[in-house]
Every structure is written in structure tokens, then in C-alpha cells.
Amino acid sequence: MERVLARLCDIVGARATGAAGVRADHGRSEAYHAARPPDLVVFPETTQEVAAIVALCRDLRLPLVPFGAGTSLEGNTAAPHGGVCLDMGRMDRVLAVNAEDMDVRVQPGITRKQLNAQLRDTGLFFPIDPGADASIGGMTSTRASGTMAVRYGTMKDNVLALEVVLADGRVIRTARRARKSAAGYDLTRLFVGAEGTLGVITEVTLKLHPQPDAISSAVCAFPDLKAAVDTAIAIIQSGVPVARIELLDAVMIQGINLHARLDLPEMPHLFFEFHGSRAYAAEQAETAQALAGEFGGLGFQWATTTEERSRLWHARDNTLYAGLALRPGARALITDVCVPISRLAECLVATAADIAETGLIAPVVGHVGDGNFHLLVLLDPESPEEMARARAFNDRLVLRALALDGTCTGEHGIGLGKMDFLALELGEAVDVMRAVKGALDPLGLMNPGKIFRPTPSSDGEQP
Structure with a gap:
């Protein structure tokens, strides 16, 4: 790692580090999963630096984990295989505002609040609000939505185009600024929600909306x-x-x-x-x-x-x-599901009965306009019994949502936590996802260990 750090310093100077405190900060998030720190953290400022870092990691066979604001909830930015964490926080500029066309081009490290502060005088705003002041790159990678999705849609509805560094170091643009296109595969939406497993997003072109009167x-x-x-x-x-x-x-x-x-x-x-x-x-x-x-x-x-x-x-x-205030010293297992709105009352009432029967403290908050709700299961992190009870409850919650033709995650993504549920939800479609992953990242270096488990080899071992 010392030799790798020296190579990274050749690319970004002092903006690469192996300091224990910095590594620890990039191995944890708001998720309940155990911290998984990377071996090194690097802070790029340009697409060219990102491409050079990706090429170095490819040559050295090092895992690469993109990192935004660290607000993910399913261990999406943890580094279970170590490697290099790409903190995109310094890539936080607004690159172009096209007020007449109501769109903006930004770097991925800018947060939604920073973006709206810079748009204030244009009469336009970016409406996607997941609650946390998340980075635009992280919101894109997890297909975020939030409180205003019922009117303005989710990230997949508001991202027009992306610039992405692929696992082989190539830089591509997925689309132009036109509001619609029938030109080839929809690569933009392939990367929206991919959780950094297919490439590193370095620019995002977003739709904007008029500020309401x-x-x-x-x-x-x-x-x-x-x-x-x-x-x-x-x-x-x-x-x-x-x-x-x-x-x-x-x-x-x-x-x-x-x-x-x-x-x-x-x-x-x-x-x-x-x-x-x-x-x-x-x-x-x-x-x-x-x-x-x-x-x-x-x-x-x-x-x-x-x-x-x-x-x-x-x-x-x-x-x-607010939920943590109900049990000082507790941690929260935060989970979410989404069902068709006609089945929402049925799902919530059954879930409330399950909470009462299980004896958990698990406050509910939901974006009920689109059938999505979240639970904060409060537990003693030192109690294996409570964690087991909470995990069993989460399993029942997800299976209940799937039985109602819902999804295992409306917003949080798959990350480390919901890989098995994804297979239950989509079946053989997961094999198609693996094929896409294998085509774009044959060495398996881009945020490895997320979304789905690798296919076992012939002797049953995980590669």
C-alpha cells in the first residue's frame, strides 16, 4: 500500500492518504452494517485524475469504491475488499446552467443543498430531496428519490446525461442534453442506480424545474x-x-x-x-x-x-x-420497501402488527404518495439477540412487500444488505445484471461485493 500510495500521489499530489482516521471515516455510514474501511483514500478534482486513478487500480488489480457524502443506508460505500476509496467531494462545481432549457451540468460531489443555493437567482431548482444533504453523484448512483418524488419523480426521471469513467479507463458520455432520444441503448439509466459497480460518474446533467410561486x-x-x-x-x-x-x-x-x-x-x-x-x-x-x-x-x-x-x-x-431520541444509546437498523399504493394500507397495517408482536421499537416514516415507507428499528448494538430479532423482522417485512408485488428497496439500494432479496425479487434478471457487470468490469474491481453475489465457481467457491 505504501508503493500504491506513492503512485497515487504522482497523480493527485497530497490528496491521497492512508491515514487511519480518514480511512475509518470512509468505511462507515448511517447504515447498520459493520464499518469496512478502504486501504487508501484519494480526493480527485478532475475527470482526468479519476481516469488515471481507475487505470492505476486496473493495472494493480485494486478494488475501487466511489464515495459521496457517506449518507447511504445499505453499506453502499463500504469497502469489504479494501482497496482505494475515491472521495468525490472536491469535484463539487456547477459547470454550466442552461436556464432557457431548464438543465444544469454539475460535478458529482456537489450536494443538493449546495446546488439549489447556486440556482437560487435563476428562478429554477432541483427538487429531489432524500432528506440527507447527499451528493448528486451518490443520489444518481443509488437512484435516490425522497419527499418530492410524488410530483417531480426520482433521479432516473431527472438525469439527462452522464459522464462516466469506465473500469478500463475510458471516459464516455451517455447522452446529449435533448429531453428525449431514441439513439441506441439507454446507457444513462444503466448507470443511474448501479451503485458505482459499472463505472465512476464524473459529471451529471440534470433537469431543473421552476421555483413555485x-x-x-x-x-x-x-x-x-x-x-x-x-x-x-x-x-x-x-x-x-x-x-x-x-x-x-x-x-x-x-x-x-x-x-x-x-x-x-x-x-x-x-x-x-x-x-x-x-x-x-x-x-x-x-x-x-x-x-x-x-x-x-x-x-x-x-x-x-x-x-x-x-x-x-x-x-x-x-x-x-428523532427516532434515536426514543432510545438513547441505540443504533438504528434502517430499512425500506415499496409497494403499489393500492396495497400500502395492507402492508403497513400488517407491519405495525408485526412490530407490536415482536416487541421492537420501530418508528415508521413513509413517502406514501408512491407507496414507499421506511422503518428505524432501534436496537442495542451489543445485543446479538436484538440484532437477530431485528434482522428476522426485516426479512418478514421484505417478503411481505414482495408478496404484494412490491420491491425490497424503494430508495436505499441493494448495497451489502439486500442482495439475497434482489434475487428473490427479479430471479433470472439478476443473471443479466451479472452479464452486464462482467462485460463492463471483467476484473470485478468497481465497488465489488455490492448488489449481487458473484456466481460460484465449479467447486462452489466464491471468486
């Missing part, structure tokens, strides 16, 4: 979980273009009251946000409020000022820390 936010309490979910389904099926519709169960409300010093009643809640002209946003809100009343909603509590809205959504974005 008016934004209004509200919360509404419900007598039970089913009533809240049925309201969300009715609002979506009625065609109300709500910008955000988020579910928090009674346990999560207790957590955010503790963490954010709110005083909401400890009942299931829906958090709403409406975008548009003042008249249009008001019309949306009026329709949503009427539908909520039909399902027992206890009335909208409005956040009328910018400060109130910011406080409300800051509390929602920090549900991880």
Missing part, C-alpha cells in the same frame, strides 16, 4: 394508520398534484416532538406541501383537506410562514435522529 405546508393527525394511508391514496387517485405527502406514525411523532421540540398529538400524521400559483396551491390544499376529513382527519394545522415550514420539514428530514 407559492408553497403551503400543513400537518394533519388521524385516528389510526389506515385512515392516514387511505387519505393519501384518495388524494393521489383524485389527481391532486401534491408536492409532498409524508406519513409519520405515532411512535415517530413522539420522536420528533422530543428531538425538534414540537407539540404534535402522538397519533399518525400526514405532512403535506403544495406548490403552484397562490390560487392553485390553495385549491389543492382545499381538496386535500376535504378528503382528509372524509377519513377522520382532525383538521389541517398550517405552517404559514417560511420559518414555520422550514421547522416542519427540518423535523421530517431529521427523523433518523
